[in-house]
Amino acid sequence: MNEFELCPRFEKAVSILSQRWTALILYQLMAGPQRFCTMTDKLGISGKTLSERLKDLEQQNFVIRNVYPETPVRIEYTLTKKGMSLTPIMKEIENWSKTWIEQTEVQDNI
Amino acid sequence: MNEFELCPRFEKAVSILSQRWTALILYQLMAGPQRFCTMTDKLGISGKTLSERLKDLEQQNFVIRNVYPETPVRIEYTLTKKGMSLTPIMKEIENWSKTWIEQTEVQDNI
């Protein structure tokens, strides 16, 4: 059935980026290290799903988890070099959205 | 809860591209017009989901559906200008995958 004429590396890249929330999480982290609760607040993602995604991203070496044993404990997620390397893709999406997403398409999200 | 510090246009663009299969469908169509059954074969997507995605993409003006009343009927999906405008994003992903996706990460998909 599957003839796989698609480049498998491209397919893999898309499968990473098109998993729900992953691109937004990575984009958020491009602004600098973030804590768990900051991300749930900013993205509107559930704690359960964020927890899963961050584990996946850590395992795939996009993100590093740093523990600061303060009180209360502070845990920060930071992009690795691999994570940072996605910046041009994000910029391209950002750029595209400026031309092609209408103001009106976005109203119901506000 | 949601402070929405993210640019809503960027968020919208990501929500389009990160819906499962959408990026792969658009990428396939960049190679030229395609028929329904060609796409199910090449992508390994179910007919049901492809049908849904194509309707969405048509409605959002990424894709046009052309009916050729031959026998049996031929229906071709083609990218619009808006659909084509995503090419630089796809190229950027393609490019990224060449550097950052290892051969080994991809083996189990073949």
Place this chain on the structure above:
DNA sequence: TAAAGTTAGTTACATAAAGTAAGTTACTTA
């Protein structure tokens, strides 16, 4: 010292999205 607060999660249950496989429509050729 007991109660309440904080961060970073996890768990159990509910809803939504996607996959599977069979069925439908409309037309044709053997």
Place this chain on the structure above:
DNA sequence: TAAGTAACTTACTTTATGTAACTAACTTTA
């Protein structure tokens, strides 16, 4: 008349995600 073809659709199952309550570990407040 039977079988074939393309493009779907439908009913049912599996997987993914959301919600809200709960836990651990430590601290501050009453």
